[in-house]
Amino acid sequence: MLASWRRLSPMARREALEAYLALSPWLLGFTLFTVMPIAVSIFLSFTQWTIIEQPIWIGADNYVRMFTRDPLFWQALKVTGSFVLISLPLKLVLGLALALLLNNRLPGMNFFRTVFYIPAVISGVAVSLMWMWLLQPDTGVVNTLLDAVGVKGPNWFWDKDWALPSVALMSIWKVGGSAIIYLAGLQNIPAQLYEAAEIDGAGKWGRFWRITIPLLTPTIFFQLIIEMIDSFKVFTEAFVITQGGPLKSTYFYMLYFYEEAFRNFNMGYASALALFLTLIILATTIFINYTSKRWVYYESE
Amino acid sequence: MWYRSRKISLVLFALLMLIPFGAVTLAQDVVTIEWWTVSSEEYSEEVQRALVDQFNAEHPNIQVNITVLPESGFTERMTATLGAGSGAPDVAFFWDNNWFPQALDLTAYIEADPDLDPSTYFEGFWNTRSVWQDKIVGLPLGVGANFVMYNKDVFDEMGVAYPSPDWTTEDYIATATTLTDPDKRRWGGDRPRGPFRAIWRNYGAFPYSDDSTTVEGYLNSDASVAAYTWLWDLVASNVTPTPADIEILGTEGTGPIDLFLAGRLAMATLNQGHVLTAVESGVNFGIVPEPQIPGNERYANAWSLTASVWAGTEHPDEAYEWLSYWVGPEGQQFLMQNGHLFPSIPAVLETHPDADKDYVQAFFAVLEQRQVAEWVNAHPCNGTVLRAAVDAWDLVNLGEIGRDDIKATLDSLVEPAQQALDECVARLGA
Amino acid sequence: MSLNSSAAHPNDSFADIDRQLRRSNLTTALRRLAGNGFLYFIMVVLALIFMIPLLWMFTTSLKTRQEIFVWPPTWLPAVPQWDNYADAFAKYPLARFMLNSAILVMINALGEVISVPLIAFAFARLRFPGKRILFIMMLSTMMIPGQIKLIPLFSLFSRLGLIGTYWPLVLPSFFGNPFFIFLMVQYMRTIPRDLDEAARIDGASTWTILYRIILPLSLPAVTVMLVFTFLWTWNDFISPLIYLSDFNSYPISVGLAFFQGRYGVEWNMFMAATLISIIPVLVLYFFAQRHLIGGISTLGLKG
Incomplete structure (x- = not known):
């Protein structure tokens, strides 16, 4: 870094100094609220710590156990990976679709935008109870409606093959939150581009694929990273509703982490679990970031 | 609250400048005990506040400071606090056995206390909720x-x-x-x-x-x-x-x-x-x-909730004083009469207002079974x-x-x- | 700068149709109207689906506790129990809890507005050594599971003597939330560079460019940030639970948890309190959204 500093022109140095100045609040916060806790966690991952008593150094044993003699770790990894693969594409596509719908300027649109935001607002126990009620196999609204059209609905949360899709369905329902971000992104697409394309005879689909999507790629990139991180860290739904069951079909990684840390007081092992998940997410992010040069289009670069 | 406490600290600072030092030492004689509890069907926030007021009135040298937490978050808060090693309350529920290493051993206090007799508690609950690794880590509050x-x-x-x-x-x-x-x-x-x-x-x-x-x-x-x-x-x-x-x-x-x-x-x-x-x-x-x-x-x-003194407390004597009041016959009697607690002391439980009802008798019978x-x-x-x-x-x-x-x-x-x-x-x- | 004024373009709903009428002929407008009819149809169907939970919570909040789980399930209560709302407010100081939440929201929003655009601007526009690695580090903050930071952070704030105060709940926002920084970076990167290049030639400083050009054009992103700050602060349960001690300083998220007892939940009162608590979030969003719409996309129209 120092070598490159010397190569900079005085003007570039000034710009860099200004940048560091602007970044300084974040750098300070990062050191206090992230570096310190992470350093502690890295240390703890090499110990056995009951939280209540002093940690005991055990070397890499937590990591050895994770990979060689812990079937639950692999199960949690498999469940979480499947969840990411199921929910991530759906969330990205449906969020965009909803945002495009809400981007229409029609009378009363403010009302609709608010309605679609509701699911993102209600949190915790109320939502969980509501979903159990909606997806109740015999009397729930969803299966009653399916019954009306002659389809026998599944047992949802209470079937080992359907529990994971049920949790995915819950998280997709909250897509109104990410639609807001798409909506903001759509505002940055200059209208004259559409007008020019219209004059050139481009149809709706043509304009969508050739203007909306390319100019929205920075937002799509953002959503991809954020939703990926969120999906890997999925926890609350399983914690409140399924407790990881039935037959560990919703035994998410973070649920395993939580049980190890706060139920079994095995914080050393839990730290190792959490750090490994961070590494997986980091690797995925770096990979996506690497591919982004090919498909993300920045107006300013 | 911080936005208030800043003003308050300014005022305090000004007062400190004015007040002669004698008055300050007098104020130090009152020991403040931090107490964490939950609000539940058996003892609401109000009832517990009333219990604290009664205790504070009877004990001018001790000031119990109550923190009422929601039932659904108490465990997380206690674990985080005990793990951090500072800021834990002097007296609190220690209902998770994993917390016991940080509970003060009360053996000496109980031996010296003429008013607290372990044999007055249900034996089953005393054995499962108070005694741990040959130590007395707390007192059992209520039964279920x-x-x-x-x-x-x-x-x-x-x-x-x-x-x-x-x-x-x-x-x-x-x-x-x-x-x-x-x-x-x-x-x-x-x-x-x-x-x-x-x-x-x-x-x-x-x-x-x-x-x-x-x-x-x-x-x-x-x-x-x-x-x-x-x-x-x-x-x-x-x-x-x-x-x-x-x-x-x-x-x-x-x-x-x-x-x-x-x-x-x-x-x-x-x-x-x-x-x-x-x-x-x-x-x-x-x-x-x-x-x-x-x-x-x-x-x-069956269960009872262990209430303990934190081993890191600076005022173990006063903390024990409050603990033995809260979970002793007086406190449990109070929580039964003003709230809905079923006390863990049979002699107190027998005075339950509904003790003659069939269902309460049936409940008492269950408490005698092995656990x-x-x-x-x-x-x-x-x-x-x-x-x-x-x-x-x-x-x-x-x-x-x-x-x-x-x-x-x-x-x-x-x-x-x-x-x-x-x-x-x-x-x-x- | 004429650009600034058009950034806050009002959401004039009939402007499109009006423009269509003037620019082309009547048939196009009619076709547009028919299309709108279809759009409305889709919107209404979707809205009904999204409204079901709210309606269900509402009717549940008006039932007696026994009525909630009767068979066959009923949609409407036999006699609406409006008292549930009064009872919920009588049981806990909900208004006080909501006021506390509002205070926290305002301080956090202030912190984000001060810190986020500044940090994001450096990442989006300025060139400096180490940018790529710092950016990944910034993103990595979001990847670390929050639960693992719980104990070290508690320890930190405890050593600073801040337990029992609002500081641990508001301080981090003044150092920039990585989610919002990332959001803002992505947004700023889509703003054409010609705008600030031109200003720089005119002699504008870096900070003038940020606060006079880039920030006003980022209004939709700032709105998203404020909407999410409101929502997350309002719903955050674990931080206030861990850091606060005074009953009267609890925010609404912790207050709602008091309705879940040890031996069951009083669902009717719980739903009543939950419904009341989400109203401010929805009202804020209803008014904030006009700033989501508008921004650079409207620039071309004025030109």
């Missing part, structure tokens, strides 16, 4: 237990005799079958909400050996197979709500009280907290212990092993395996359960 509540109106309507306290597990299925009415969506009974609870003990089943070495021959023993087979029969008889129905109405901790209140469950395994709700709602109900196996020792799933907690407390790996073995429970509960597959299923779970046990024992040195 699981038992079967039955809806008398449903029994009368169907012309069925009320269950008797010595009923068997077979009686349970038979009675539930007569009371079930699919047209009304009414079920005769519910299912146990986890393996190796009271009924497993009644069958004589344990998940692993007493010396914490072996799963083989315990998880898959004849007694265990018999208990799981009874569960299988109960599930197959279609006289209980499905897991879907049960879970909608309350997870692990809360039980199907709402289904019972709505008259859709003729019998349900509930507890004394639910009794309060049922009384309030005007439901006509009775209580019996969980069904037994003739000839076997009978167990109850599931005895074994669980002595075996900290219990939870880890059950987690590895919970698949058998799921399979039976969801009706995924045949009656004859139970033994084979349990056999197949011995290995992962043993692995979990070994790891846990190596870690805890148990």
Whole structure:
């Protein structure tokens, strides 16, 4: 870094100094609220710590156990990976679709935008109870409606093959939150581009694929990273509703982490679990970031 | 609050400049004790505040400062605080055994205290909730237990005799079958909400050996197979709500009280907290212990909450003073009369305003049974092993395996359960 | 700068149709109207689906406790129990809890507005050594599970003597939330560079470019940030639970948890309190959204 500093022109140095100045609040916060806790966690991952008593150094044993003699770790990894693969594409596509719908300027649109935001607002126990009620196999609204059209609905949360899709369905329902971000992104697409394309005879689909999507790629990139991180860290739904069951079909990684840390007081092992998940997410992010040069289009670069 | 405290600290600073030093030393004579508790059906925030006011008035040298937390977040907060090693309260619930290493050993205090006699507490709860590794880590506040509540109106309507306290597990299925009415969506009974609870003990089943070495021959023993087979029969008889129905109405901790209140469950395994709700709602109900196996020792799933002094406290004497007031006869009497606590001191419990009612007598009888907690407390790996073995429970509960597959299923779970046990024992040195 | 004024373009709903009428002929407008009819149809169907839970919570909040789980399930209560709302407010100081939440929201929003655009601007527009690695580090903050930071952070704030105060709940926002920084970076990167290049030639400083050009054009992203700050602060349960001690300083998220008892939940009162608590979030969003719409896309129209 120092070598490159010397190569900079005085003007570039000034710009860099200004940048560091602007970044300084974040750098300070990062050191206090992230570096310190992470350093502690890295240390703890090499110990056995009951939280209540002093940690005991055990070397890499937590990591050895994770990979060689812990079937639950692999199960949690498999469940979480499947969840990411199921929910991530759906969330990205449906969020965009909803945002495009809400981007229409029609009378009363403010009302609709608010309605679609509701699911993102209600949190915790109320939502969980509501979903159990909606997806109740015999009397729930969803299966009653399916019954009306002659389809026998599944047992949802209470079937080992359907529990994971049920949790995915819950998280997709909250897509109104990410639609807001798409909506903001759509505002940055200059209208004259559409007008020019219209004059050139481009149809709706043509304009969508050739203007909306390319100019929205920075937002799509953002959503991809954020939703990926969120999906890997999925926890609350399983914690409140399924407790990881039935037959560990919703035994998410973070649920395993939580049980190890706060139920079994095995914080050393839990730290190792959490750090490994961070590494997986980091690797995925770096990979996506690497591919982004090919498909993300920045107006300013 | 910080936006206020800044102003306050300015004012304080100004006052300090003015007041002669003598006055400041006088103020130091009052010791402040931080107390964390929860608000629950048994003791509301108001009632506990009143108890503190009474104590503070009687003890001018001690000022108890109350922090009321929601029941659903107390555990996380205590764990985080105890883990951080600073900022923990002087006195609080230590209801998780894992916290005990940071509880002050009260042995010397109790020996020196003429007003507190351990033998006045229920022996079972004193042994499971106060004594830990030859230390006295706290005092047990209140009592609770699981038992079967039955809806008398449903029994009368169907012309069925009320269950008797010595009923068997077979009686349970038979009675539930007569009371079930699919047209009304009414079920005769519910299912146990986890393996190796009271009924497993009644069958004589344990998940692993007493010396914490072996799963083989315990998880898959004849007694265990018999208990799981009874569960299988109960599930197959279609006289209980499905897991879907049960879970909608309350997870692990809360039980199907709402289904019972709505008259859709003729019998349900509930507890004394639910009794309060049922009384309030005007439901006509009775209580019996969980069904037994003739000839076997009978167990109850019962609990009390340990309240302790934090080992890191700066004022252990004053903290003990408050603890022994709160959980001693005075405090429990107060919480019973002004709230809904069932005290853990029999002499106090007998003065309960409803002590002459049948259901309260039935509840008292359950408290005399042996406790599931005895074994669980002595075996900290219990939870880890059950987690590895919970698949058998799921399979039976969801009706995924045949009656004859139970033994084979349990056999197949011995290995992962043993692995979990070994790891846990190596870690805890148990 | 004429650009600035058009950034806050009002959401004039009929402007499109009006423009269509003037620019082309009547048939196009009619076709547009028919299309709108179809759009409305889709919106209404979707809205009904999204409204079901709210309606259900509402009717549940008006039932007696026994009524909630009767068979067959009923949509409407036999006699609406409006008292549930009064009872919920009588049981806990909900208004006080909501006021506390509002205070926390305002301080956090202030912190984000001060810190986020500044940090994001450096990442989006300025060139400096180490940018790529710092950016990944910034993103990595979001990847670490929050639960693992719980105990070290508690320890930190405890050593600073801040337990029992609002500081641990508001201080981090003044150092920039990585989610919002990332959001803002992505947004700023889509703003054409010509705008600030031109200003720089005119002699504008870096900070003038940020606060006079880039920030006004980022209004939709700032709105998203404020909407999410409101929502997350309002719903955050674990931090206030861990850091606060005075009952009267609890925010609404912790207050709602008091309705879940040890032996069950009083669903009717709980739903009543939950419904009341989400109204401010929805009202804020209803008014904030007009700033989501508008921004650079409207620039071309004025030109």
